[in-house]
Amino acid sequence: MAKKRKIFQIFNLEFPPYIEELKIGDYVFGRVENYPEAFDGMMCLVNSFGSEFSTQRKTGSHQITAKVEIPAKEKKSVLPWGEKRLTELDDILFLLTIFTGRNVFKKDWDDDKDIAIIQDHRLHHYGGQLHLSLSDSWVFKNISTGEIRLQAGLGSTQLFHWQKVNIGFEESLNQVLKTLSSTEWREEYEGGYFLFLFRSAVQRQIIETSFVSCWTIWEHIFSIKNRNWLDEESIRKIGADNRISFILSQFFLKSIDNTARTNIRRIVKTRNRLVHFGKKTDQVDVKEMNMFIRLTEQLLAIVLGLSPSNAFNSFEALDKFLIKT
16 A cells, blocks of 8 residues: 655745646645635735736735645755755745745644744745746636646637636746756855845845845855855955956946946945944935845846846846946
C-alpha cells in the first residue's frame, strides 16, 4: 500500500485570476475549497471590480488559501538559508513572497498547538515592479470545464463561456527557480543572500529603513562583482559613490559624468546621515529615496534574468536625477 503523502496548508497565496493550480518546481499548489472567502479575508488596499473577485479596502488577516502535496522525494533548498533541513518548498514559498507582495508560508504545526503567528499579514509596501517583471502569457480557459485553448479557433458565440487568463506567472516563476538552481548563477551571486535583504526591504515600514536595506543590496552586489580582483580591505576603501556608479553602469548601462557623480554623492550623504544619525539630509527628498528603492526592484529583476518592469517610471526618474543641477 502506497504511503499517503503529506499535505501542507499554505497561508496568503493569492492565485492569478481564474487559475486554480500553480505547478512550481516539484509542487502543485491548489486553491482551498473556500478560496473566495479566504481571498476576501486578506488585506486589500483598493476597491475594485471586473476581475474574478471584487475587492474592498480592508485590514484583513492571515488566511489559508492553498494546499500543497509534498512529493515522495524532495530536493534540498538552494537559497542560503541558515537551516540545512529546508527544501525546495521553502525556496518556492520565498519566491511567492517576493513576487506576490504577501508573506506566503506553510502551516507546519498541529491544530492543537497554541501558536502565535509572527509573520506580517499586510501587503508589502514595495516590490511592485519586480512582480510586474514576470512575463505575461495569455490563454483562454473554459469557465465550466477548465479546458485551456489559445485564442485561435474560438468563434464569437463561444467567447461567453471562455475567460482570458494569464499563465505567465507560473511559467516565469519556474524560470526564476531554474535560474536560482543553476550552479553558474549561485557561483556568480554567492548564493543570492541579497534576496533575503530584499524581502526585508519591501515589507511595510518607514521609507528610511527600506532605503538603507536597498543600499546594502547595491553594496553587496558591488562586492560580489569585484571580489575576484579586490580583497575585502580594498573594497571597503572604495567610495560609496563609486560603488553606486558601478551598479548604474553595469546593470542600468548609464554613463556617469561629473554632474551625475555630484548627484550620486548627494544621495550618498543621505545614506550616511541615516546610518550615523537616523535622519536624512534636507538636500535629498523622499521622491529620490523612493526612486532608489524602485530601482532596486528593477535591479533584482535584472539579476534574476527578467526584463524589468518600469511601471513606476523609475528609469525616467533616474535619468532626471543624474542630470539634475
